[in-house]
Amino acid sequence: xxxxxxxxxxxxxxxxxxxxxxxxxxxxxxxxxxxxxxxxxxxxxxxxxxxxxxxxxxxxxxxxxxxxxxxxxxxxxxxxxxxxxxxxxxxxxxxxxxxxxxxxxxxxxxxxxxxxxxxxxxxxxxxxxxxxxxxxxxxxxxxxxxxxxxxxxxxxxxxxxxxxxxxxxxxxxxxxxxxxxxxxxxxxxxxxxxxxxxxxxxxxxxxxxxxxxxxxxxxxxxxxxxxxxxxxxxxxxxxxxxxxxxxxxxxxxxxxxxxxxxxxxxxxxxxxxxxxxxxxxxxxxxxxxxxxxxxxxxxxxxxxxxxxxxxxxxxxxxxxxxxxxxxxxxxxxxxxxxxxxxxxxxxxxxxxxxxxxxxxxxxxxxxxxxxxxxxxxxxxxxxxxxxxxxxxxxxxxxxxxxxxxxxxxxxxxxxxxxxxxxxxxxxxxxxxxxxxxxxxxxxxxxxxxxxxxxxxxxxxxxxxxxxxxxxxxxxxxxxxxxxx
Ligand code: NAP
Numbered sequence: 001x002x003x004x005x006x007x008x009x010x011x012x013x014x015x016x017x018x019x020x021x022x023x024x025x026x027x028x029x030x031x032x033x034x035x036x037x038x039x040x041x042x043x044x045x046x047x048x049x050x051x052x053x054x055x056x057x058x059x060x061x062x063x064x065x066x067x068x069x070x071x072x073x074x075x076x077x078x079x080x081x082x083x084x085x086x087x088x089x090x091x092x093x094x095x096x097x098x099x100x101x102x103x104x105x106x107x108x109x110x111x112x113x114x115x116x117x118x119x120x121x122x123x124x125x126x127x128x129x130x131x132x133x134x135x136x137x138x139x140x141x142x143x144x145x146x147x148x149x150x151x152x153x154x155x156x157x158x159x160x161x162x163x164x165x166x167x168x169x170x171x172x173x174x175x176x177x178x179x180x181x182x183x184x185x186x187x188x189x190x191x192x193x194x195x196x197x198x199x200x201x202x203x204x205x206x207x208x209x210x211x212x213x214x215x216x217x218x219x220x221x222x223x224x225x226x227x228x229x230x231x232x233x234x235x236x237x238x239x240x241x242x243x244x245x246x247x248x249x250x251x252x253x254x255x256x257x258x259x260x261x262x263x264x265x266x267x268x269x270x271x272x273x274x275x276x277x278x279x280x281x282x283x284x285x286x287x288x289x290x291x292x293x294x295x296x297x298x299x300x301x302x303x304x305x306x307x308x309x310x311x312x313x314x315x316x317x318x319x320x321x322x323x324x325x326x327x328x329x330x331x332x333x334x335x336x337x338x339x340x341x342x343x344x345x346x347x348x349x350x351x352x353x354x355x356x357x358x359x360x361x362x363x364x365x366x367x368x369x370x371x372x373x374x375x376x377x378x379x380x381x382x383x384x385x386x387x388x389x390x391x392x393x394x395x396x397x398x399x400x401x402x403x404x405x406x407x408x409x410x411x412x413x414x415x416x417x418x419x420x421x422x423x424x425x426x427x428x429x430x431x432x433x434x435x436x437x438x439x440x441x442x443x444x445x446x447x448x449x450x451x452x453x454x455x456x457x458x459x460x461x462x463x464x465x466x467x468x469x470x471x472x473x474x475x476x477x478x479x480x481x482x483x484x
Pocket of ligand 1: 054055056057138144159176177178179180181182199200201202286287308309310334335336337449
């Protein structure tokens with residue numbers, strides 16, 4: 001049992017937990033500690049080890065600007081490569097010695113008397129002047145409660161809890177879900193399984209993702225490009241911004257939809273399968289999928305695409321909602337995640353409510369990093385409402401810089417605690433909702449995990465990466481209550 005006092009307590013050991021710690025270290029602050037329920041660094045890239053798991057934005061997006069890496073073997077790195085890179089980054093900044101693994105945050109409250117966070121964890125109590133929540137936004141799996149699921153006698157698991165060594169070879173496998181995880185695992189299972197039955201509730205737009213190997217000659221120039229361009233200036237980021245502006249801000253949706261439709265028509269001949277694979281919502285409403293293998297895989301003789309969900313499971317079968325039975329040995333739930341998890345149920349505001357209770361299904365945070373009622377607390381990347389622009393590591397970096405700037409500003413102004421005002425938080429959220437309403441994620445005609453209880457987008461930063469960098473480089477003291 002530990003009872004410790006530190007200046008900064010960081011919760012989470014993915015890329016967004018590494019960044020605040022690295023920025024503190026680079027700025028000479030060593031009085032911090034990381035707690036994580038996992039047994040190593042890597043976050044989503046530690047947890048998700050299913051066959052075919054790889055990034056769907058270029059590898060350069062999955063590296064930290066202050067820890068460039070030239071060795072990626074493919075343009076879109078496989079999960080073990082990203083996981084190992086993040087482990088090297090943590091080791092480089094000496095973070096293993098400052099981390100308690102297998103230590104889960106249970107509860108946190110602000111002490112008015114001590115001016116610090118009191119954090120209860122599975123390994124004892126911590127006190128911290130600053131609390132950083134970097135617990136990921138796709139961390140808590142959705143495991144649907146389908147009738148009879150407990151009766152199944154074969155293996156059944158979620159993509160994020162893949163049994164080590166399981167390949168599906170020779171098995172009849174059902175995959176429920178056709179999001180980013182589903183399509184990657186289906187393409188791999190198709191190569192080895194006796195049969196793959198894909199339960200697709202909603203078709204999503206797919207665009208190709210050729211993934212060339214990077215040879216030694218190219219690696220040298222790739223390395224130079226990475227070193228010469230800051231993450232914000234890189235061509236890769238500019239290109240990605242184009243795509244994500246379409247999704248989140250409603251720009252150029254027609255163009256991207258045309259690319260995806262042309263690709264579908266090029267890959268799949270007219271007929272019932274093409275019809276089933278044609279989305280009935282706008283491009284970007286569901287997260288666009290990137291694969292050059294999936295549309296080919298679902299046309300192979302050992303794959304059946306069932307264009308509906310599953311309604312019942314028995315000892316050895318999955319029934320589709322039309323009553324048809326599919327006999328299987330294994331069921332893979334590629335059914336996604338609870339966005340942001342439940343961490344905000346465990347964080348208590350000064351008024352005693354949890355942050356989640358206060359949000360009432362409409363999460364909000366000033367600049368995606370500061371929560372009203374929670375002094376000296378920073379959301380880093382993961383659970384941040386309006387925080388995530390795409391699945392790179394950038395928002396964690398920007399939040400890490402904001403933390404350091406905030407601590408420096410406080411020190412130079414003799415401030416011990418600062419808490420964003422409700423009006424600043426509300427104004428930020430209102431503006432974000434107005435901007436993001438134009439995007440496909442809100443108005444594209446589907447349900448998706450980034451929508452909140454009021455139909456607003458709770459997952460995206462309301463602008464470009466440049467605007468995120470700009471906003472998070474400034475700490476506007478006028479927006480905060482201060483305790484000297
Ligand atoms: P997801 O995008 O939320 O997809 C979940 C899928 O499960 C959807 O197709 C959903 O259908 C389906 N589903 C849910 N409940 C079901 C049920 N009861 N029966 C049948 N189908 C059901 O989850 P994900 O694929 O794990 O991806 C989550 C996120 O992880 C992605 O959006 C992406 O941000 C990230 N990711 C990234 C990468 C990468 O390369 N960087 C790779 C994998 C994942 P409906 O659409 O009808 O709800």
